[in-house]
Amino acid sequence: MTSTAATPATPAGLDAADPLAAYRDRYVGSETPLVYFDGNSLGRPLRVTAARLAEFVDEAWGGRLIRGWDEEWLELPTRLGDTIGRVCLGAAPGQTIVADSTTVLLYKLLRAAVDARPEGRTIVLDRDNFPTDRYVAQGVARECGLTLRWVEVDPDGGVTPEALAAALDDEPAVVLLSHVAYRSAWLADLPALTAIAHDAGALVLWDLCHSAGVVPTALDEAGVDLAVGCTYKYLNGGPGSPAFCYVADRWQEELAQPVTGWMGAALPFEMGPDFQPAQGIRRMLSGTPPVVGILAMRDQLALLEEVGVDAVRAKSVALTEQAIAWAEELLGEHGVRLASPRDPDRRGGHLTLDHPDMRAVTAALWDRDVIPDFRAPQGLRLGLSPLSTSYDELWRGLELVREELARLAR
Known part of the structure; x- marks a missing residue:
């Protein structure tokens, strides 16, 4: 590799200086040459998780059987929720609390928030929000006779305070925003946007799927009302692991969640004739907790908790900064463009590189055991999970991106 001001050290030197480098060995597959650039879609499993799952089958499930509900399982959703x-x-x-999928929890909270603001007429969200967020909002708007108001955003960026303020009318019910944009990695100013929405009389529902576990978040301090996030990205809960939701104390008794199932009842095992909601956050439950799906995220x-999310964020910023520098060094001659914020204070844990050939590049890389993500229309997304991604892995992957671009250009 060339030595420039943008790349002051070799990949090996950067790994040697990385205070979190040793944690990578705790992940399954870290010993292989595979390059994994998709940790923001599905995190690698920890080695200890295999033993935990086997132990659960043999001892908790196989040994305790239904007694496990009283001994531990019924409390897992709130216990893990408090840990998150x-x-x-x-x-x-x-x-x-941990429960359901991201989509189901988004629906629950959005519908409950709309009902808590009967004077509101609009749901406000941006056009480049994650599809689930937009689709759920469209469905709730149809159900409740509301109008969607769209925040226009730069696809390489995201929702700014100015853009949100311009989109708010005098009748907002709920503002639905993503903390980190799934495509560009734009890191929203959560406290400022929350305050703007509150000043307009709206509740705020934050999607934390691309920030939970990689960007420190102070929900209580910012006065956030509601939030939802998944656990299979930076929380490494495994494919389809259940999501979590946050409901600020001040809203828990007022919000009526719309999917009223037996586990959200005050006395679920009384099997009463009518639904009476549980006290506090447990009322957000509907059906039986997904116990097996909860285990890996622990x-x-x-x-x-051992490392600290602040340290994880510092490594994340360093990785994405280095990725930008190396991408410009290796890929700039092929016309690759950064489609993410250059300012690390406005960037989450991933970044996107744009080029007309990126769909074909992504397919070719997968065949070579380099796993990025493709995001239409022409973005190659690098999800760099800080605890399981090394600088050497990053460099090797970008070199192979260069090889594939050169091959396609011939």
């Missing part, structure tokens, strides 16, 4: 709140969200206990949460 403490480790990742800046949330006091009793406000976060290991990553323990590791995040």
